[in-house]
Amino acid sequence: MSKQNKKFFGWSGPAAGAAIFQIIKDIGPLSRTEIVEKTGLSKSTVSIHTKKLLEMGLIKEEEEKSNSVGRKRKNLKFAKNNGYSIGIDLGATSLNVALCNLDAEIIDYLGEKISVNSGPEIIMNRVYKYIEDLTIKHDVNKDKIFGIGMGVPGPVEFSTGRPVSPPIMPGWHYVPLKEMLQEKYECPAFIDNDVNVMAVGEKHAGLGQNIKNFIFIKVGTGIGAGIVCEGKLYRGAKGCAGDIGHVEVEGEKELCPCGNRGCLEVVAAGPAMAKRAKQSARKRGSELLFSTLEKKGDITAQDVGEALSKNDQEAKKIVKESGLKIGKVASKLVNFYNPSLIVVGGGVANIGEYFISSIKEEILRHSTSLAVRDLDIKKSEKNNEVAMIGAAAMAINEIYSHDNVTEMVYLNNN
Amino acid sequence: MSKQNKKFFGWSGPAAGAAIFQIIKDIGPLSRTEIVEKTGLSKSTVSIHTKKLLEMGLIKEEEEKSNSVGRKRKNLKFAKNNGYSIGIDLGATSLNVALCNLDAEIIDYLGEKISVNSGPEIIMNRVYKYIEDLTIKHDVNKDKIFGIGMGVPGPVEFSTGRPVSPPIMPGWHYVPLKEMLQEKYECPAFIDNDVNVMAVGEKHAGLGQNIKNFIFIKVGTGIGAGIVCEGKLYRGAKGCAGDIGHVEVEGEKELCPCGNRGCLEVVAAGPAMAKRAKQSARKRGSELLFSTLEKKGDITAQDVGEALSKNDQEAKKIVKESGLKIGKVASKLVNFYNPSLIVVGGGVANIGEYFISSIKEEILRHSTSLAVRDLDIKKSEKNNEVAMIGAAAMAINEIYSHDNVTEMVYLNNN
Numbered sequence: 001m002s003k004q005n006k007k008f009f010g011w012s013g014p015a016a017g018a019a020i021f022q023i024i025k026d027i028g029p030l031s032r033t034e035i036v037e038k039t040g041l042s043k044s045t046v047s048i049h050t051k052k053l054l055e056m057g058l059i060k061e062e063e064e065k066s067n068s069v070g071r072k073r074k075n076l077k078f079a080k081n082n083g084y085s086i087g088i089d090l091g092a093t094s095l096n097v098a099l100c101n102l103d104a105e106i107i108d109y110l111g112e113k114i115s116v117n118s119g120p121e122i123i124m125n126r127v128y129k130y131i132e133d134l135t136i137k138h139d140v141n142k143d144k145i146f147g148i149g150m151g152v153p154g155p156v157e158f159s160t161g162r163p164v165s166p167p168i169m170p171g172w173h174y175v176p177l178k179e180m181l182q183e184k185y186e187c188p189a190f191i192d193n194d195v196n197v198m199a200v201g202e203k204h205a206g207l208g209q210n211i212k213n214f215i216f217i218k219v220g221t222g223i224g225a226g227i228v229c230e231g232k233l234y235r236g237a238k239g240c241a242g243d244i245g246h247v248e249v250e251g252e253k254e255l256c257p258c259g260n261r262g263c264l265e266v267v268a269a270g271p272a273m274a275k276r277a278k279q280s281a282r283k284r285g286s287e288l289l290f291s292t293l294e295k296k297g298d299i300t301a302q303d304v305g306e307a308l309s310k311n312d313q314e315a316k317k318i319v320k321e322s323g324l325k326i327g328k329v330a331s332k333l334v335n336f337y338n339p340s341l342i343v344v345g346g347g348v349a350n351i352g353e354y355f356i357s358s359i360k361e362e363i364l365r366h367s368t369s370l371a372v373r374d375l376d377i378k379k380s381e382k383n384n385e386v387a388m389i390g391a392a393a394m395a396i397n398e399i400y401s402h403d404n405v406t407e408m409v410y411l412n413n414n
Numbered sequence: 415m416s417k418q419n420k421k422f423f424g425w426s427g428p429a430a431g432a433a434i435f436q437i438i439k440d441i442g443p444l445s446r447t448e449i450v451e452k453t454g455l456s457k458s459t460v461s462i463h464t465k466k467l468l469e470m471g472l473i474k475e476e477e478e479k480s481n482s483v484g485r486k487r488k489n490l491k492f493a494k495n496n497g498y499s500i501g502i503d504l505g506a507t508s509l510n511v512a513l514c515n516l517d518a519e520i521i522d523y524l525g526e527k528i529s530v531n532s533g534p535e536i537i538m539n540r541v542y543k544y545i546e547d548l549t550i551k552h553d554v555n556k557d558k559i560f561g562i563g564m565g566v567p568g569p570v571e572f573s574t575g576r577p578v579s580p581p582i583m584p585g586w587h588y589v590p591l592k593e594m595l596q597e598k599y600e601c602p603a604f605i606d607n608d609v610n611v612m613a614v615g616e617k618h619a620g621l622g623q624n625i626k627n628f629i630f631i632k633v634g635t636g637i638g639a640g641i642v643c644e645g646k647l648y649r650g651a652k653g654c655a656g657d658i659g660h661v662e663v664e665g666e667k668e669l670c671p672c673g674n675r676g677c678l679e680v681v682a683a684g685p686a687m688a689k690r691a692k693q694s695a696r697k698r699g700s701e702l703l704f705s706t707l708e709k710k711g712d713i714t715a716q717d718v719g720e721a722l723s724k725n726d727q728e729a730k731k732i733v734k735e736s737g738l739k740i741g742k743v744a745s746k747l748v749n750f751y752n753p754s755l756i757v758v759g760g761g762v763a764n765i766g767e768y769f770i771s772s773i774k775e776e777i778l779r780h781s782t783s784l785a786v787r788d789l790d791i792k793k794s795e796k797n798n799e800v801a802m803i804g805a806a807a808m809a810i811n812e813i814y815s816h817d818n819v820t821e822m823v824y825l826n827n828n
Contacts, residue, residue, distance in 0.1 A: 013427055155784070213651050225750065229643050236752025237627050240784045247746045248780055250664030258782065329746070332661045336639065336747050338650025366662055368672065370569065370654045 016041055017049040017409035018402050021078075024059050025400065029075035031064075049409070050076055056412055057082050058405070078103065084140055086185075087392030088127055088150035091194065092116050092168055092221055095123065097130035098388035099138060102146065104204055104396055108134055109388060116153060119171035124180065131185075147395030148181050148189040151197030151387050153221075158239055161191035167257065168221070190394045194218065194387055195242060198345055198380075199226025200233055200397070201390025206382050207343050214339045216380075217244070217359075218346035219326065223265045227337070233394075245269070247329050268325040270301035270348045276318050277304045286314035305351035319351055323358025330359060331366035338371050345380035353379070430455055431463040431823035432816050435492075438473050439814065443489035445478075463823070464490055470826055471496050472819070492517065498554055500599075501806030502541055502564035505608065506530050506582055506635055509537065511544035512802035513552060516560065518618055518810055522548055523802060530567060533585035538594065545599075561809030562595050562603040565611030565801045567636075572653055575605035581671065582635070604808045608632065608801055609656060612794075613640025614647055614811070615804025616757050620796050628753045630794075631658070631773075632760035633740065637679045641751070647808075659683070661743050682739040684715035684762045690732045691718045700728035719765035733765055737772025744773060745780035752785050759794035767793070 016039075023038055024030055030038070035046050053059045053076075060079040063072045080103035087098040087106070096111035110130045114123060127150075135142060154166020161178020163169055181189035192200075199216035202208040208216070208228060216226040225242035227234040235241055245265030252262030266272060277299045281289040288307050293299050307315035330342065342363075344356055360377040367375075380386055398404070430453075437452055438444055444452070449460050467473045467490075474493040477486045494517035501512040501520070510525035524544045528537060541564075549556060568580020575592020577583055595603035606614075613630035616622040622630070622642060630640040639656035641648040649655055659679030666676030668686075680686060691713045695703040702721050707713050721729035744756065756777075758770055774791045781789075794800055812818070 015429060213648075227750075229648060230646075232644075234627075234643060236785075237754035237789070238752055238784050238787055240782065241750065241752040243749050243752070243782055243785060244746075246782045247749050260780070332658075332743070332746055333750050335657050335661050336641075336655065336750070338652055338655035338657070340651035366674070368654065368657055368660045370652050371650075371657060373652055375651070 014406045014410035014413065015402070016045055017052060018405035020046060020049045021053055021058055021400075021405050021409075022402065024053075024076050025078040028059075029062060029064075029077040031073055031075050035076070052409060052412060056408065058408070080105070083144045083146045085146060085392040085395050086131060086148040087388035087390070087395075088148065089194070089197070089387035089391060090116065090123065090127075090150065090152045091387075092153045095126055095130075096388055097127055097134065098385075098392065099131075099134040099140065100389070100392040102396060102400075104201075104389050104393035106385060106388060106392075108138060109385075110134060116169050116172070120175045120177070124177075128184065142185060145185055145187055147187050147392075147399045148185060149197065149391030149393070149395040150177060150181070150189070150191045151194040151391050152177070152191060153194050155240060156191050156193050158190075158192055158235060161189065163191075188395060188399060190391075190398060192391075192394060193224070195224035195226040196233055196235065197226075197390040197394060198386050199228055199242075199390065200394050201382070201386035201388070202226075202343050202345070202380060203228050203231070203233070203390075204393035204397075205389050206380060206386055207376075207378055208341060211341045213337070214341035214343065215242075215330075215333065215337065216343045216345060217326070217330065219269060219322075219344065219348040220346035221270055223269050223326065225333070244329055244333070249325050249329065252325075264325060264329050268322040273301045273304050273318050273322050273348070274299050276321070277307075277315065280314050280318070286312050288312045289314060301348050301351070305348075308351060308354060316354065319355050320358045322348075323355050324362045327359040327362025328366060331363045334363055334367040334371050334375065340374060340376065342375070342377045343380050344378070345383045345386060349379050349383055428820045428824035428827065429816070430459055431466060432819035434460060434463045435467055435472055435814075435819050435823075436816065438467075438490050439492040442473075443476060443478075443491040445487055445489050449490070466823060466826060470822065472822070494519070497558045497560045499560060499806040499809050500545060500562040501802035501804070501809075502562065503608070503611070503801035503805060504530065504537065504541075504564065504566045505801075506567045509540055509544075510802055511541055511548065512799075512806065513545075513548040513554065514803070514806040516810060516814075518615075518803050518807035520799060520802060520806075522552060523799075524548060530583050530586070534589045534591070538591075542598065556599060559599055559601055561601050561806075561813045562599060563611065563805030563807070563809040564591060564595070564603070564605045565608040565805050566591070566605060567608050569654060570605050570607050572604075572606055572649060575603065577605075602809060602813060604805075604812060606805075606808060607638070609638035609640040610647055610649065611640075611804040611808060612759055612800050613642055613656075613804065614808050615796070615800035615802070616640075616759070616794060617642050617645070617647070617804075618807035618811075619803050620794060620800055621757050621790075621792055622755060625755045627751070628755035628757065629656075629744075629747065629751065630757045630759060631740070631744065633683060633736075633758065633762040634760035635684055637683045637740065639747070658743055658747070663739050663743065666739075678739060678743050682736040687715045687718050687732050687736050687762070688713050690735070691721075691729065694728050694732070700726050702726045703728060715762050715765070719762075722765060722768060730768065733769050734772045736762075737769050738776045741773040741776025742780060745777045748777055748781040748785050748789065754788060754790065756789070756791045757794050758792070759797045759800060763793050763797055 059076050080101045083102050085100045089096040095114045098106045098109035154169045155164045157164050162174045163172045177191045178189050195218045208214050212231050214228050223245040225244045227242050246263045248262045252267045254266050256263035256266040281293040292303050304315045356379045473490050494515045497516050499514045503510040509528045512520045512523035568583045569578045571578050576588045577586045591605045592603050609632045622628050626645050628642050637659040639658045660677045662676045666681045668680050670677035670680040695707040706717050718729050770793050
């Protein structure tokens, strides 16, 4: 046995084809020479496999744009427009369905306000309707839909693709969404909770693109986290990793529907902000909030955000308080998980920079200095689309996994 | 492109050899027929590669013990005794050096009480001395040492194998331990902090053996966690993942050397327990603790453990208080990380079951019911050896990584 420790690109046969595809997909366009350099594979191996991948329609060739007169270099890139994927973002009060290409880029989407309480039959019929409308509008043959992903606002058993006792989704418990979609469209489908799907979207096309370890925190009606570990979504032993909404905030006594007291979600999410704003309005703590309440009969977190944008001091206080509570819980996670990025998304994140900086302030105050060195804390830049992108990307990542592409190449040989 | 999604064992060439080795190492002894079944590789591929692995000395053949008369089946297993590894466990006050086989099984070890304050020159000379003594005693040729692992009681930059500003290791900052060991023994060496090394040991040969996602919590002079994610040690962005000793325990105001107040470590680790016991002894809260203090002039966490074993009520209170504080912090991590196992180790864990059950009590009280479903919380069963095993295993895992074995097979071909 040798003691030496040289690095070596360990793929051969169909697995080499898959590895070549992956590198073209991830960092293409690339010339054949560049692929040889980057993989350490022989010129002939690269030549054989790129030919095969071209035949299979997985990659395509393009001439490099150049102003020089000589022979133009041909580059290879992922054939992301040779098929379609669908990304479905089901929220508590909204449904959005996107037609995407094979790189989870949104071509078009349709959506509406709904209530998830309407139940799976009504909602899924809306989903089918939107897919129908989108495919007709863009002249898409359904055979060309290679995968479907869907995020739902509740816990999901990922392997079976069924919601499990989702608190705000009455009637959806253990409905076989994965099977329903797979049977209807004859392609793989993947279901997960909304926060996981958003984390995947952030990884695929958002701020997490080149980040191996990060946390996506969604603040909306509830609070949850999606964890990316070594470039992959981490689900935990029972699929409930990231459930930070029910971490207790010390000193808070408010009863949470889960049975515990002082859960982060119940003291810092959108409804808590709205509740505090209403209390303040009733006491005339803010004339602006008072007049909103008078006019609309209610105040939402969005109203608090609007009041903040008009520099309302009471709204500022409410937003800050919520941010600090989230930041305090997050600071403990930063010490434990040592991520290099935290992305904050969800409806409440749209309130703006002041909310994000309140979270940041508390993390910087309570985490260790090594853990926050180079830690970025940012608002999602694609907050409103990231769930659709993530849902489509979840399906695509699975379809183009190393094992699956290896198999495609293998079958193409035989 | 095909829509189908059949599973396929994607290795060929040298990578298939590496995959065959891995399966023999992990679940051997196996017959060739069993390897064909488990890998899906052809009979001839398995035959070619097992021949090669036998020639290379990576695996060996043994006849199945059986009472029947007919032809005996030949099984293949990992040749774990064809070489050696060294596992070094450096603590604040102790040094242990183990000679292990290639499966990180301890053949023999030597150790002594030391003070890490003595600095790298003195301590490393003791390390060399112990390796010398062990190799002489067991007639080991130094060429047969394939790898060395070392755990140290402070933060380490894993890639360079250097301690980074370790608070309790004056004189060790940025000392090139990895290079020193590699040059002296001409084999790969790996340095990490003690908690990570213990987590690897627990994964390799302890309670974490078949567990993909777990947390190892060390309670000793300090408190830290080692995180295993999808079967692998997770180090985080800056290598400081698991630093739960500096998570703030609400309501605690004690100043920590890190500059913050109420850090878990300063209110719940061994010294905090000792301090509380001394305060109680001085007030004659416990006659037993009082007489210990009178006799020894001091009380340690170990003394508290001994008093507890004699059912001293004050000691019981102190142990419980510490366990509850650790449990409260851990409960938040359980919600976030959703592990299937928490292993508690380190010196204070030796106090016994009452300490572990106090931690457990608080986790069960504060974590969500889904996150604690099927969650095991246990004391390390190999608490005193797990760091040596983990240090050796860390080296071995790297040496026998898929890429490295693929390379060995490849080089053996050419």
